[in-house]
Amino acid sequence: MSSKPVQPAIEGWFTLSDTPQLIGSQCCGCGTYFFPKQDHYCKNPDCDSTEFQEALLSPRGRIWSYTNACYKPPAPFVAEEPFEPYAIAAVELEKERMTVLGQVVKGVGVEDLKVGMEMELVLETLHETDEDTKVTWKWRPVTDNGGQG
Amino acid sequence: MSGEVAIIGAGMHPWGKWGRNFVEYGVAAAREALADAGIPWRDVGYVSGGATVRCGYPGYVAGATFAQALGWQGCEVNTSYAACASGSQALAAARNKILAGECEVALVVGADTTPKGFLAPAGGYRPEDPDWVRFYLGITNPTYFALYARRRMDVYGDTLEDFAAVKVKNAAIGSKNPRARYRKCFSAEDVAASAMVADPLRLMDICATSDGGAALIVCSLDYAKRIGKGDAPRVAAISTVTPSFASAVVEMPDIATDSAAAAGIDAHSFRASLPMKAYEEAGIGPEDVDVAEVYDLSTALELDWIEDLQLAPRGEAAQLLRRGDTAVGGKIPVNPSGGLACFGEAVPAQALAQVCELTWQLRGECGDRQVEGARVGITANQGLFGHGSSVIVKR
Incomplete structure (x- = not known):
């Protein structure tokens, strides 16, 4: 990684700490979580609350499924060359x-992956601009020593 | 059942990459359906168009566009947008108009010309648009299909060979369909040799986008009897339900699923819920189905649909496939048209194309693609924004 300043690829979607977390929200009425953040209406059909609090989501979870991208996606994705x-x-x-x-x-x-495997959230470079390094959340298999924790 | 309408005509413009205006395909399909029904255009009291929405592309005024192209004759029009289910929603509108006694005969039509190149979102910095977000983070359409496919492998033990066998099966039967775009037979080796796109899916596991048009003439049972077509296949059910919160499967273009954390909320599968309403409405069960046309955006997805339609217990669709049960000549043939594997997706026409195939199957007119003795058929499809459909046709 270069010495450029680090900036979140998407502002306000995750914390930039050493133990990063996704920034979601939680409905004060029914407890439903939202990511990305939802602040105006609750999508639970049994809830009409309009009050929400910010919620940092669990930094660990288990793989539901996985794949890869063998071809370069179109813009706005910024691909490395090659x-x-x-x-x-x-x-x-x-x-x-x-x-x-x-x-x-x-x-x-x-x-290296399998359905059910425990993963943790980390930050890694998505791409660089002339001014800064844009980081995003990525998933990493949890190692025995608890990863970076 | 009193809620039924008759399908007296079906027509299609062959699928391909013709590069012409979508109106041309829709008109060709409509004229074929009218000729098939043996009725004059002026008898049609309602034109219900399936539309697509694409950056100002004029498919969104489908009903009026086709009515004008066929020659204004004073009928009423409707335009339905429901992504991949647009055709089914347009069919539902026509059925309701007929059952309400407001018209006797309706034309339902959808057609598409697919734009060239990648379907990518507008540029800039637009985190409020989920489509922009997922492309920015490197998540494309095949990502979602591949997640579903990989989960089948890890949870149910499906193999790459199973997925290839779906392609081989659909290519073999589609090669006999003059309306299909791809009519070449492929071997499992051909599929294995195609480029990996999104592991475990290869290029030949994923459907293309195509140009095409499909149309149906539907009418009241009285009208069908009057013109000597009282035994025509009938629309027995149309389901266009939304998902139920919390939707547990991550769907394009979203980056996350709903949360099922609230009390009294369970996680639901949208795909599995679609046919349930259709079965209930038709008063039949999966054991009554003779033939199915499902939305095989990927080879693996055909296996998901077989379970969603309850034609096999969850996790056992590949066993049906391996036994040859889902091929024409097997117990429950799936995609005797060749499916999206042979057609490629023409969004606003595709759900209607599925019903066209069932209509011809139930009339016994499919030649060497014919499912012998087919009397009940079901379709299933799913698209963006919580749209999906399942239609049951019976004779």
Whole structure:
């Protein structure tokens, strides 16, 4: 990684700490979580609450499924040259009872993944601009020593 | 059942990459359906068009566009947008108009010309648009199909060979369908040799987008009897239900599923819920189905649909496939048209194309694609924004 300042690829969607978390919201009426954040109406058909609080989502979950991208996606994706395939995981968060997609960290391929495997959230470069390094959340298999924790 | 309408005509413009205006395909399909029904255009009291929405592309005024192209004759028009289910929603509108006694005969029509190149979102920084977000993060359409496919492998033990066998089966039967775009037979080796796109799906596991048009003439049972077509296949049920919260499967273009954390909320599968309403409405069960046309956006997805339609217990569709049960000549043939594997997707026409195939199957007119003795057929499809449909046709 270069020495450029680090900026979130999408502002306000995740914390930039050493133990990053996705920033979602939770309905004050029924407890439903939302990611991305939802602040105006609750999508639970039995709830008409309009009050929400910010909620940091569980940084760990289990793989619901996974795949990879063998071809360069179109813009707005910013690809490295030459393009390197990357894995993608759908990870189920137990407490929130929801599944969140994300790239898997560099160096981990589909052959290293399995449905049910425990994953944790980390930040990694998505792409660089002239001014800064844009980081995003990615999933990484949890190692025995608890990863970076 | 009193809620039924008759399908007295079906027509299609062959699928392909013709590059002409979509209106041309819709008119060709409509004229074929009218000729098939043996009725004059001026008898049609309602034109119900299936539309697509694509950056100002004029498919969104489908009903009026086709009515004008066929020659204004003072009928009423309707335009339905429901993504991949647009055709079914247009059919439902026509059925309701007929059952309400407001018209006797309706034309239902959808057609599409697929734009060239990648379907990518508008540029800029637009995190409020889920489509922009997922492309920015590197998640494309095949990502979602591949997630579903991989889950089948890890949870049910499906194999790459199973997925290839779906393609081989659909290519073999589609090669006999003059309306299909791809009419070449493929071997499992051909599929295995095609490029990996999104592991475990290869290029030949994923359907293309196509140009095409499909049309139906539907009418009251009285009208059908009057013109000597009282035994025509009937629309027995149309389901266009939304998902039920919390939707547990991550769907294009979303980055996350609903949360099922609230008390009293369970996780639901949208695909599995679609045929349930159709079965209930038709008063039949999966054991009564002779033939199914399902939305095989990928080979693996055909297996998901077989279970969603309850034609096999969850996780056992591949066993049906391996036994040859889902091929024409088997117990429950699936996609005797060749499916999307041979057609490619023409969004606003595709749900109608499925019903066209069932109509011809139930009339016994499919030649060497014929499912012997077919009397009940079901369709299933799913598209963007919580749209999907399942139609039951019976004779």
